[in-house]
Amino acid sequence: MIPYARQSIDDADVEAVVRVLRSDFLTQGPVVPRFEACVADYCGARHGVAVSNATAALHLSAAALSLGPGGLLWTSPVSFVASANCALYCGADVDFVDIDERTYNLDIGALREKLREADARGRLPDVIVMVDFAGQPCDYAALAGLKKQYGFHVIQDASHAIGASHAGTRIGSGTCADVTVFSFHPVKIITTAEGGMAVTNDDALAETLRLLRSHGVTRDPQLMTRGREPWEYEQIALGFNYRLTEIQAALGLEQMRRIDAFVERRRALAARYDAAFEATPVQTPYEAPYARSSYHLYAVQVDARKDVYVSLRERGIAPNVHYMPIYRQPFYEALGFREGYCPRAEAYYARALSLPMFPELTDSQQDAVIAAVLNATEIRA
Numbered sequence: 001m002i003p004y005a006r007q008s009i010d011d012a013d014v015e016a017v018v019r020v021l022r023s024d025f026l027t028q029g030p031v032v033p034r035f036e037a038c039v040a041d042y043c044g045a046r047h048g049v050a051v052s053n054a055t056a057a058l059h060l061s062a063a064a065l066s067l068g069p070g071g072l073l074w075t076s077p078v079s080f081v082a083s084a085n086c087a088l089y090c091g092a093d094v095d096f097v098d099i100d101e102r103t104y105n106l107d108i109g110a111l112r113e114k115l116r117e118a119d120a121r122g123r124l125p126d127v128i129v130m131v132d133f134a135g136q137p138c139d140y141a142a143l144a145g146l147k148k149q150y151g152f153h154v155i156q157d158a159s160h161a162i163g164a165s166h167a168g169t170r171i172g173s174g175t176c177a178d179v180t181v182f183s184f185h186p187v188k189i190i191t192t193a194e195g196g197m198a199v200t201n202d203d204a205l206a207e208t209l210r211l212l213r214s215h216g217v218t219r220d221p222q223l224m225t226r227g228r229e230p231w232e233y234e235q236i237a238l239g240f241n242y243r244l245t246e247i248q249a250a251l252g253l254e255q256m257r258r259i260d261a262f263v264e265r266r267r268a269l270a271a272r273y274d275a276a277f278e279a280t281p282v283q284t285p286y287e288a289p290y291a292r293s294s295y296h297l298y299a300v301q302v303d304a305r306k307d308v309y310v311s312l313r314e315r316g317i318a319p320n321v322h323y324m325p326i327y328r329q330p331f332y333e334a335l336g337f338r339e340g341y342c343p344r345a346e347a348y349y350a351r352a353l354s355l356p357m358f359p360e361l362t363d364s365q366q367d368a369v370i371a372a373v374l375n376a377t378e379i380r381a
C-alpha cells in the first residue's frame, strides 16, 4: 500500500537516538533545550517550548493565555479535533467559524461578521485558534486588524506548517500569532514519534508554558515564595507532565537538518500533481499569493469521492480524508452543534480526498497514484 503520509528516517536519525540511549539522561537532559533552540532559531522566534505532542502544546497555550471557565475559543471546523478540544480542557466554550472556499482556512470575512454579531451580543472570543490547513498559512495580514480591534489572542495551530512561509516570513516568527504550535507526529513535516512545540516571542508566556509543562513546579529562586534549602522545589501552579524525552528531542534535532529538503520535495510533488490534474475533473489545492505552503497534505476535491477512494484502495493506494468538520463529531453534536452550521466546511468535506504526500514518495509511485485517480474520476465522467 502507498500510504497518504509517512515519516522519513535515515541512519543519522537512528544513531542520534542510540547515542541518547547510551547517555546519562533519557529525559530532562541537555538535548531538549538544544532541540528547542534549533526550532526557535529556524523560525526566528525567541522561545521554543518542547512538549509531548501538539495537543499538549495547544492545551498549555490556551491555559497560558488565561483561557478558563466562562472563556470562549473559536476555531476552524476543518481541522483535527485537537484544535477545538483545547478549549474544553480549559473549561471554556468553543465555537466555529466557516472556511474560505479556496484556501480551506478559516475565512476572515466570516470571522469579521461573527465578531460583529458577538460584540453586539456582548460575548467576544478570548482566543482564536487559526489552523494553517495542509501547510498553507492563513491570511494573517487580514486577521491583524481584527485582533487589534477586538483584542482576542491568537494561537496558530501550525501542526501542518513548520517550514511554510507567510508573506516571505517563516511560520513561527511571531508575526502571525501570540504563540505558534507545531506537531512532530510521524505524518507531519518532521517527526519525533510523538512530540510538539510552542514557539513565541513573549517572555512571560514562554515562562508560563515551561512551568505548566512540568507540573507547575519550579526551582527558579525568583519564582519561589518560600524555598530556601538547596533541595527544595515549589509547585506554584497546577501544571501537567507534558515533557518531551531526550530520545525524541535527539530524533527531532536530526530531522531539523533535513527540514528544508523535506519541504522542497513536498512542493515538487505538489507541482507534479498540479500539472497532472490540470484540465481534469480533479480540483487541485489553491495556494494564496501571500502563502508558501509546506504541503503536509495534498487535498483535492473530487465528485463521487467514495468511488474514487475505494478504487484507489483496490489499486494499493491508501488515500485519506481531512477533515470531517469537528462539530459533526458525535461528541460535539452532543454539545448542541448541528449539520448545516458551517456550510462551506461541509461542502468541502463532502468532496475532500488527501492523496499520498511525503518526501520518500517516488516519481514513479506518484505517477501510479495520478493514473489511478484519473482512471477513477474519468470512469464516471
Ligand SMILES: *Cc1c(COP(=O)(O)O)cnc(C)c1O
Pocket (backbone or CB within 6 Å): 053, 054, 055, 056, 079, 080, 082, 083, 131, 157, 159, 160, 182, 183, 184, 185, 195, 196
Ligand atoms: C496532528 C494535529 C494536531 C495534534 O498533533 P499531535 O502532535 O498528534 O497532538 C493538532 N492540530 C492539527 C491541525 C493537527 O493536524
